[in-house]
Amino acid sequence: MNENKFLSVFKQNAIWLVFIIEVAIFAYFNPKFLSLPNIVNISRQVSYYGIASIGMTFVILIAGIDLSIGSIIALVNVVCAYLMMNMGWNMWLAILISIAMATLIGVLNGWMVASIGIPAIIATFASQTIFRGCAYLLSGGLPIPGVVLENPTFGFFARWSLNRWEIFKAMGDVGLIPICAIIMIICFAVGSFILNKSYFGRYFYAIGGNEEASELSGIRVNKMKYLIYALSGFFAGLAGIVLLSRSGSAQSTAAIGFEFEVITCVVLGGVSVAGGIGKMSGVIAGVLIIGSLKSGMIMMNVSEYTQMVVQGLVLAVAVGVDCFSKKRQAS
């Protein structure tokens, strides 16, 4: 019995072992991989899909999918920059409006999926196209540069450490942790809280397991779908702001194919695409694995094309192992 328990705990956390092995391999080939600047760098790169992965986790937990987040990020970039640079709005107001807009796009997705009944893959694919188009229209396809240059505070989201940000100077030194990574950590904490401590998490797992039975158990399934797609939009919006503060220039072509990277992280982290199964800690591991894989391969001078091949293989193998073990259990 005890042995079984050990085995199941081990199995549940096997993803972290994969992460450790991966890091060990990269560190073996390039000792600089574990150097402080590189770790900080990885944490910055990882943060923007880490933040978006939280909303995606909820969506996939209820057996849905959200293909619109890449376009939401692009639109948030363009709108936020447009409001600040072309209209001269206050930075905080522009950020607030952009994130609110992202959340509303999520609500629109929820409406299409829950109230109209369009399959999630089609509904969110439609919004992907629509809002990418909106981003192009608003920007005329041209970048809106100078966001951080003219609003130095905006760069705060991407800063290397809190102590460089003037307002927080008095509060002391958080050292080298980039602020975008801190935002990501807070988001993961919020995600974990929603999944484990609040009743919403219980509802999400229930709906992913069986929608009809959930409705008949008193869960308002449609309301929850609205909430989940809205959350996905919200987290994508936040990720968009982080990206803008890093690049300093809004691109309507930003984050193309981004949703698939996020889906990779989430599924790699053990969230079942069939719904109902998955943990936030697994998703964190998934995000870290993909993040360090990218960074490690760049350091080993692996070409971008090869990186794509490797990333695809990782996804197929990770999901394959999971599915295979389930299949074997069944027979």
Next chain:
Amino acid sequence: MANNDYVLELEHIRKEYPGVIALKDVTLQLRRGEILGLIGENGAGKSTLIKCCSGAVIPTSGKIKINGKEFTRMTPQLAAENGIAIIYQEFNNVGELSAAENMFLGRPILKKNGIVIDRKAMEEEAAKAFEQLNIKINPRTLVKNLSVGYQQMVEIAKAIQQNAQVLIMDEPSAPLTTNEVESMFKVVELLKSRGVSIIYISHRLEEIFRLSDRIEVIRDGEYVDTLITDKDPATIPHQVDELIKLMVGREMTQKYPPREPCIRDEVVLELEHVYGNGDQDISFKIHAGEVLGLGGLVGAGRTEIAQVIFGARPKESGKIIFMGQEINPKSPRAAINHGIALLPEDRKRHGALLTNSIKNNIAMPIYERISKGTVINKKREHSIAEGYREDIQIKCPSIHQLVKNLSGGNQQKVILAKWLAAQSKLIIFDEPTRGIDVGAKFEIYKLINDLVEDGVAVLMISSEMEELMGMSDRIIVLAENKMMGELQKNEFNADLIMSYASGVVPEDKKVKEAS
């Protein structure tokens, strides 16, 4: 060799899963041209056993012999090549293809050029196979347009067309109507007369007696006994008792636990001329502490009215009065908030959340009540679930176990616990014991008794006549979405209920009502 009599032999089959032993030691011998009834409670291992025959499950140990030839490693292909065919509860049909195409699925007849499918030849072959079974199906009909009974016939015809010597049927009568069952029996008997051996699995003992030559009983993954069927009607009741004893492993003295009359004056639910979800003009009252039985044939509109009361389907007109107040629940959530609960007929699809834990299932309707803001009070969640686990004796190693790993009876208890936690005042049971084995049925009945003794009102939909009469205080019978009649306890009579259910109001009844 004397063993040549046997088409199929399973010797000391054992199947272990991590943590569970599905089959401990089962032996089964099937003679040429006989019908062997295989019975056992749910979870006794019948399904695993037949999956071992088909190669879908590989036994941990034991021998499988077909026509005396031993197979160490059975595969689905080998099983098919050696004439073993299985008709599962869920058919393996493709609805969008024709009957003939389904019969030749995966092994089409090709034209001489070896590329193009010879549809005509397949249709002719299929027609021949149907003719052999004396069934009238147009080979070109799409399977989705066939009735369930005919869909099953397509599967049987497919097996025969492939020269099956052994046909294993898993609960074949479960989805069928009475007439369809009758024609299925005829086909089965016809096959037997042609020398096909059949393993017939069913919960319905009367079918087993009607068809089988011998009856094998298994219990908890072990072989118990094999009896030779005595078709003399006089001895059948005695044999039934014997079989139930063998299946359950103990004496079943009474089928329905006794209940002190506990009907109170207070009316919990009253329907006044309710129309909706296909039902027309339904009016009745349920008192606190009363079990109101809802009888009728499948499709008579019983589940439909339950869905309206529970807010899962909209009401068109009429009044629903609950605890003295008119209500109009627009969603299950609204009905639950009033104190109405529904245990659906299809437990696995609509009732239990199989991939969630027992604890989460029980607390699901009350999370918002036991949370501060949105934060769940986990101590209360845990203690409530533990409390019901003990109260109604849900058999499980822990409340963290997933509901899909429980037996049917225990799943039903979890669903009931959920509604008890929600402090329901009216509980609707839709076929409360369908697919639940004999022992667990008795426990469910006892729980229903406890409920009404505590003043809960129970509406019980049941297609089992005995259950309906054994448990109800009063029975209302529906036919074709309308109310046909009402019977007080002293009027309970199976014939009368059946005639109401068929939409006939007996003459003497009419006179009595008029006077």
